[in-house]
Amino acid sequence: MTLTALFSAEQLDILWRLMISMAAGTAIGIERSYHGRAAGFRTHVLVCMSSSLAMLVTIYQAQWFPGISESVRIDPTRMAQGIMTGIGFLGAGVIMKEGLSVRGLTTAASIWITATIGILAGIGLNFPVVAGTVLTICALSLFRWTETMLPVFHYAFHHVSFARDRALPEEEVRAIINGYGFEISKMSWRLDHLGRTFEYRMTIRSRKLRNASELAHAWSGNDKVLEFRITPL
Secondary structure, eight states, X not given: OOHHHHSOHHHHHHHHHHHHHHHHHHHHHHHHHXXXXXXXXXXXXXXXXXXXXXXXXXXXXXXXXXTOOTTOOOOTHHHHHHHHHHHHHHHHHTOEEETTEEEOHHHHHHHHHHHHHHHHHHHTXXXXXXXXXXXXXXXXXXXXXXXXXXXXXXXXXXXXXXXXXXXXXXXHHHHHHHHTTOEEEEEEEEEETTTTEEEEEEEEEESOTTHHHHHHHHHHTOTTEXXXXXXXX
């Protein structure tokens, strides 16, 4: 028994659009799962399919709004707007702040574009679905390699503390940090532990990530240093 015998042409069209949205969500979700993201395979599949289902409501509005006439106008773009608004809550849920670093922005963006691809699948625009899926996977995977090749600054939050009577002058601290290839911005000063320790806090940046380990080694060998921390951002 063939599918045409079981389903009408309209039902087959709906099934085809849902399968396309499922395939698109699968392709993007596999890439996210491969890199260990919390919102991975199943999340992206469900986001894409749900967006497609929501848009099918507007495409086949005659099924749930019988007797529609030329005097009645239904704007299908409002459904798309509602979908994208709702996806914002899901995207915000995967963005996490860990200390001074923020993670999950790329995954939130992938959820957002997966919802958009699902909308296109629901409408029936198959070419932009395929093109959008391929380009999204390229952005998530191939551009990851490109990003590592770009000459970028590596930022870190840095603080170093001394005994109050043995604190290094600011000029010397700056000279040591600059000597290991770092630039300093937003330096602050703090007297802590009832005035017993003096602490410098700052944001530092360098072109080379390994400079952080070299700076850490330098501070660990300095007998005047009570404590230091280098936290990559």
